[in-house]
Amino acid sequence: MNKTTRVILAVLFVLGIGAALGKALLWGESVTNYGAYVPWGLWVGLYVLLVAAAAGSAWVAVYVSQGDEGAGDLSRMCLITAGASLVFGLAFIGIDLGKPFKGFLIFISPSFSSKLAWASWLYVGFFIAVAGYLFSGAKKAFLYLAAVAAVGFLLAESLFFSGMVARAAWSSFLTPIAFFISAIVAGTAMVCLMAEISGTSLGKASDGLRKILLYAIGADVAMEVIHAFTSGSYFGLIAVAILIAPIYLLLNKEKPLGVMTSGLALFGLAVGKYGFVRYGFSTEAMPGLTEAFQDARLSLAYMPSVVEWLVAIGFVAGMILVADAALKKLMPQSR
């Protein structure tokens, strides 16, 4: 990453942190645009994306560990990327809480009937496994533990959404399948992106990752199309249109697995995840509800506020910066 890019990302990150702190400490929910009938929006969409990227990166770590020389370094890079993704994914959900400083209650007094509580415990397990991999000798055991924890939290999260009986667009057996497919796309693309940014060579794993990304994007596109026509929410088709570009780039083997390909794949997924979350709230719970009592937060209309955008862009920039810094610190041999 060149200096100019790093400075731009740092400025965006600082702005994002400033907006997040402003929301958490000063302005509260008054600077957000979600409400009662669209209770989740941009931040939850990005949380879903980064959690998927974390899970997928952990699985890619297992995949590349099967290779020959340098496999250990690549696995290490994947797990660092996964850890950074999850940190920022959780930062999104943390700032999204109505009471961000009470989020710790999920560990102190969890409700075991909630899949979100299970996911939270599995996030902790995942961080422990990543730390174990990075700082202990039992590499293989912790690598597999991280991959299993990733399956666990993604399963919990996808079942949380698919179990929402009030949301017809989510309440389907297809939701967990779609979550796992998009996790493969997100994880593979995130690993390729961070490899390019940090200057880590993917080596012989490159061809395999190209195929995985191509097939996974194809499957993801299919799931988006199915979701669009079964749920009646066609926003996901915008994601499909965006994902055609990385498919084209991946089909051309001469093109490197660079920032453009992986970045477009991640952008397409981000649009898809935002659409999935936001348009899960596209119909009234009861006909006439939005007209019964009028208020901006009692409406089906939702556009992210300036603060929501600032935090979103800032945290994504921060994730790239932190992952790059961690890779520099923890992978000196690759520089």
Add this chain to the structure above:
Amino acid sequence: MAQEDILLTMQKDLANALKKTQDKRRWGMVLDTRKCVGCFACTIGCISEYKLPPGVVYRPVLEKATGTYPEVKRQFIPRPCFQCENPTCVGVCPVGATKKEPDGIVSIDYAKCIGCRSCVSNCPYGARTFDAGTYYTEETAQPQEYEKGGFYEYGKLWRRNGKSSDVIGSARKCHFCTSRISQGLLPICVTTCIGRATYFGDLKDDQSLVRKVLTSNKVYRYKEESGTDPQVYYI
């Protein structure tokens, strides 16, 4: 002899129900849409009682128009929380801040709620709203202090008077006026109803007015197919 006002009848039923232990009674409502005139007194009474902020409403009244001209019908449908027997909002709460009480009320512990809005997302009736910490008069020339005054919910005094308030950032919903009924007072939506369209009481008491109205009329409930078993019935 003049017929007793149903409010007095329900008041007596309430007193009888309160003599029983919590698990022996089951609060429920019957809403007679034939008697509802769409005056919104229940909505406003509720907002006033609980000093509800912008974006929070416990009992909106929906309007439903059916038929084609000239055979048209307009109906008003008050929508409290349905206090479901199988509430979908309870299981998704990651911190156990919302629960089903022994008397059937689905409660929220504001001190515990982290504001994740999972319950808001999973209510099939849109009965949960989110307290974003705003006030109706905050950007006017004269913000009104009453908006920050105390109110009683779930047997406790709460205030929305700053960032440290447990209520702000929480999910909020109708609770059949738990604090009022514990004191022998009918829910505010019942007492403010000028058409006497809202019947409230102990559904386990065969002698209660609400039970009699329930059994002697053809009633229906919303989204029964979702398996929530709501405790609010409509005529």
